[in-house]
Amino acid sequence: xxxxxxxxxxxxxxxxxxxxxxxxxxxxxxxxxxxxxxxxxxxxxxxxxxxxxxxxxxxxxxxxxxxxxxxxxxxxxxxxxxxxxxxxxxxxxxxxxx
Amino acid sequence: xxxxxxxxxxxxxxxxxxxxxxxxxxxxxxxxxxxxxxxxxxxxxxxxxxxxxxxxxxxxxxxxxxxxxxxxxxxxxxxxxxxxxxxxxxxxxxxxxxxxxxxxxxxxxxxxxxxxxxxxxxxxxxxxxxxxxxxxxxxxxxxxxxxxxxxxxxxxxxxxxxxxxxxxxxxxxxxxxxxxxxxxxxxxxxxxxxxxxxxxxxxxxxxxxxxxxxxxxxxxxxxxxxxxxxxxxxxxxxxxxxxxxxxxxxxxxxxxxxxxxxxxxxxxxxxxxxxxxxxxxxxxxxxxxxxxxxxxxxxxxxxxxxxxxxxxxxxxxxxxxxxxxxxxxxxxxxxxxxxxxxxxxxxxxxxxxxxxxxxxxxxxxxxxxxxxxxxxxxxxxxxxxxxxxxxxxxx
Amino acid sequence: xxxxxxxxxxxxxxxxxxxxxxxxxxxxxxxxxxxxxxxxxxxxxxxxxxxxxxxxxxxxxxxxxxxxxxxxxxxxxxxxxxxxxxxxxxxxxxxxxxxxxxxxxxxxxxxxxxxxxxxxxxxxxxxxxxxxxxxxxxxxxxxxxxxxxxxxxxxxxxxxxxxxxxxxxxxxxxxxxxxxxxxxxxxxxxxxxxxxxxxxxxxxxxxxxxxxxxxxxxxxxxxxxxxxxxxxxxxxxxxxxxxxxxxxxxxxxxxxxxxxxxxxxxxxxxxxxxxxxxxxxxxxxxxxxxxxxxxxxxxxxxxxxxxxxxxxxxxxxxxxxxxx
Numbered sequence: 001x002x003x004x005x006x007x008x009x010x011x012x013x014x015x016x017x018x019x020x021x022x023x024x025x026x027x028x029x030x031x032x033x034x035x036x037x038x039x040x041x042x043x044x045x046x047x048x049x050x051x052x053x054x055x056x057x058x059x060x061x062x063x064x065x066x067x068x069x070x071x072x073x074x075x076x077x078x079x080x081x082x083x084x085x086x087x088x089x090x091x092x093x094x095x096x097x098x
Numbered sequence: 099x100x101x102x103x104x105x106x107x108x109x110x111x112x113x114x115x116x117x118x119x120x121x122x123x124x125x126x127x128x129x130x131x132x133x134x135x136x137x138x139x140x141x142x143x144x145x146x147x148x149x150x151x152x153x154x155x156x157x158x159x160x161x162x163x164x165x166x167x168x169x170x171x172x173x174x175x176x177x178x179x180x181x182x183x184x185x186x187x188x189x190x191x192x193x194x195x196x197x198x199x200x201x202x203x204x205x206x207x208x209x210x211x212x213x214x215x216x217x218x219x220x221x222x223x224x225x226x227x228x229x230x231x232x233x234x235x236x237x238x239x240x241x242x243x244x245x246x247x248x249x250x251x252x253x254x255x256x257x258x259x260x261x262x263x264x265x266x267x268x269x270x271x272x273x274x275x276x277x278x279x280x281x282x283x284x285x286x287x288x289x290x291x292x293x294x295x296x297x298x299x300x301x302x303x304x305x306x307x308x309x310x311x312x313x314x315x316x317x318x319x320x321x322x323x324x325x326x327x328x329x330x331x332x333x334x335x336x337x338x339x340x341x342x343x344x345x346x347x348x349x350x351x352x353x354x355x356x357x358x359x360x361x362x363x364x365x366x367x368x369x370x371x372x373x374x375x376x377x378x379x380x381x382x383x384x385x386x387x388x389x390x391x392x393x394x395x396x397x398x399x400x401x402x403x404x405x406x407x408x409x410x411x412x413x414x415x416x417x418x419x420x421x422x423x424x425x426x427x428x429x430x431x432x433x434x435x436x437x438x439x440x441x442x443x444x445x446x447x448x449x450x451x452x453x454x455x456x457x458x459x460x461x462x463x464x465x466x467x468x469x470x471x472x473x474x475x476x477x478x479x480x481x482x483x484x485x486x487x488x489x490x491x492x493x
Numbered sequence: 494x495x496x497x498x499x500x501x502x503x504x505x506x507x508x509x510x511x512x513x514x515x516x517x518x519x520x521x522x523x524x525x526x527x528x529x530x531x532x533x534x535x536x537x538x539x540x541x542x543x544x545x546x547x548x549x550x551x552x553x554x555x556x557x558x559x560x561x562x563x564x565x566x567x568x569x570x571x572x573x574x575x576x577x578x579x580x581x582x583x584x585x586x587x588x589x590x591x592x593x594x595x596x597x598x599x600x601x602x603x604x605x606x607x608x609x610x611x612x613x614x615x616x617x618x619x620x621x622x623x624x625x626x627x628x629x630x631x632x633x634x635x636x637x638x639x640x641x642x643x644x645x646x647x648x649x650x651x652x653x654x655x656x657x658x659x660x661x662x663x664x665x666x667x668x669x670x671x672x673x674x675x676x677x678x679x680x681x682x683x684x685x686x687x688x689x690x691x692x693x694x695x696x697x698x699x700x701x702x703x704x705x706x707x708x709x710x711x712x713x714x715x716x717x718x719x720x721x722x723x724x725x726x727x728x729x730x731x732x733x734x735x736x737x738x739x740x741x742x743x744x745x746x747x748x749x750x751x752x753x754x755x756x757x758x759x760x761x762x763x764x765x766x767x768x769x770x771x772x773x774x775x776x777x778x779x780x781x782x783x784x785x786x787x788x789x790x791x792x793x794x795x796x797x798x799x800x801x802x803x804x805x806x807x808x809x810x811x812x813x814x815x816x817x
Contacts, residue, residue, distance in 0.1 A: 014415055017422060035148070038148060042156065044221040045291070047207065060207065064338055470558050
């Protein structure tokens with residue numbers, strides 16, 4: 001036989017992982033309860049956009065604000081997701097209590 | 099018979115793979131690469147799906163008053179002016195705004211609701227089990243917290259009561275009444291629901307003013323027309339329709355796509371490094387293996403096929419295991435560290451619930467970005483060795 | 494370069510692979526044409542015969558990569574539709590630039606050419622003395638030039654997709670306005686196409702039964718053109734269940750269960766196998782030709798059944814035909 005014990009074990013492991021992968025995809029796919037609860041809460045609150053970034057209103061509810069809102073807060077560049085990683089956060093947040 | 103032969107070559111290729119130490123490293127690198135890109139795209143796909151699915155529940159038209167490029171509070175009598183427009187199902191004045199909480203340096207979104215209003219009463223009863231809306235009507239000093247706010251308050255000791263500062267410096271004491279579910283934390287993490295009267299006090303509004311007006315219409319096809327009519331009557335109003343909100347969501351994704359193009363750039367350069375490394379030639383052990391095979395009578399095309407099976411097995415399994423780990427990481431472990439990239443620095447940290455959104459497209463994209471390149475990198479170096487004569491290899 | 498989406502990076506990188514290996518194959522082809530001589534026993538001839546194997550492997554890899562890349566391209570163009578104003582499916586995106594229509598046609602032609610080359614190569618390696626080698630490499634040079642053209646067109650296409658220009662959607666393109674696709678497919682007003690489609694299919698069937706393979710090959714090329722023509726004109730309206738919606742690309746979308754991918758796969762594979770019987774009739778041997786035309790006729794019949802299934806099921810559900 002060309003194939004040894006070690007290889008057989010190895011192949012079986014990978015086959016198992018592949019099946020696990022397929023099974024996981026299928027089981028997770030039929031998961032709809034969460035979205036209903038989300039929909040209910042969004043309906044109650046009635047406000048759009050995610051609460052992931054809450055620093056200022058032009059990022060929190062950016063669909064409901066207009067472009068000029070950025071100037072409402074201060075003339076400097078404020079914290080917005082990808083750009084902010086260039087700055088040192090600790091220095092930047094000092095004295096920012098508007 | 100022929101399939102049997104091919105299968106034997108395949109089995110033999112796995113045997114060779116297991117013997118070589120370098121194949122484990124390549125497997126690991128490819129897997130980690132797939133894992134990072136897959137989990138990043140799963141997270142965005144989930145957020146996108148959540149946004150698009152929940153946007154249906156938003157009101158049809160939001161009326162704002164904009165003067166001098168700034169949003170202002172709307173007088174209540176604006177409602178009377180638009181009430182006669184045909185096609186409008188309901189008009190609801192809303193009171194909401196932001197509250198800056200000095201102690202922790204975070205912003206809350208305060209939403210004033212009126213439990214007497216049938217809309218709010220109905221959706222409150224749907225959302226929160228065992229709620230007694232009568233209790234809410236009787237008193238004014240209640241609050242319903244979003245999940246992130248609830249965590250923050252319990253950390254700083256605001257267990258049953260919380261104090262909020264009014265614009266004139268006085269404090270009001272609010273009693274915690276209930277929570278919103280954790281499932282919707284991604285939308286309601288920073289929300290505090292309080293009564294409309296209290297919200298007016300906190301936001302410093304007069305009684306005959308509201309933040310914005312929400313309009314629902316009967317026929318969804320007429321939304322744009324009705325919005326135009328409203329703008330016609332209320333000269334200083336700005337309308338935001340559901341469609342505008344969706345467009346704004348789309349912009350966010352296009353903006354964040356820049357991030358993904360960068361990520362893919364990293365992926366592709368890593369693949370390039372692997373390819374160049376492979377083009378430099380195979381390792382000594384691989385050379386020796388091929389030499390032995392040739393000496394025992396394998397043809398060049400057999401050796402090429404062996405190498406093809408070897409590399410495709412390696413890269414396919416690396417892809418599958420990488421995606422599997424990403425699925426487990428994102429949807430079962432809730433993306434512990436990576437989720438922080440997507441949230442802001444001062445946000446209320448919490449566990450966000452991500453709904454399952456693995457689509458064929460994302461998987462195919464990652465697949466086609468990785469698998470062909472690794473296989474392509476194999477062709478020329480293997481050919482070079484495979485066509486060498488046996489004695490040259492052993493020399 | 495204008496980057497619209499991450500998928501585009503992947504497409505460019507695949508193009509880069511084609512370019513790299515294409516140049517390598519071009520160099521080999523040049524050497525082959527100049528120096529290949531079966532009766533010589535020099536070291537050069539020895540290395541050239543080995544390179545023959547390498548090039549055939551590269552082309553096999555091209556084909557294996559090109560088929561998913563083609564469908565990926567269609568999918569990508571289709572997914573761009575929301576970002577181009579006015580476009581509802583791939584047609585709008587393709588039509589927003591002058592290159593779109595040509596690019597898709599060129600892609601199909603290239604797939605066919607690569608397939609023919611693969612077949613020639615297989616039969617060439619079987620012959621004594623590799624008699625087709627020189628012709629094979631002239632053909633390869635042609636294919637690679639075509640592939641380069643395709644890449645140039647593709648880069649141009651992506652560069653000229655603009656999110657601000659308003660385009661017309663598939664309904665108006667195939668409905669009547671004189672536009673590129675309409676010029677190409679003549680006038681689509683009449684439903685004669687279905688009749689021609691059926692006639693060609695019956696002719697194919699007859700020529701297959703009487704084993705006129707060369708004739709069958711010619712017919713299967715005509716079948717491809719007529720089938721796409723009738724798909725746009727007649728069958729697509731039944732798939733969409735809308736008498737005015739004529740479009741060959743919307744069937745790729747989710748609302749129609751991605752049926753388009755199946756249809757195009759059946760149609761392209763079937764007509765490729767059939768046409769190769771004609772194109773390679775000097776090279777291909779009779780039993781292989783018979784086998785291939787058999788597979789081809791099965792695939793074409795399956796295609797026919799699928800499209801007619803939509804028509805008939807529509808009739809049974811509503812009790813009348815679509816007319817528009």
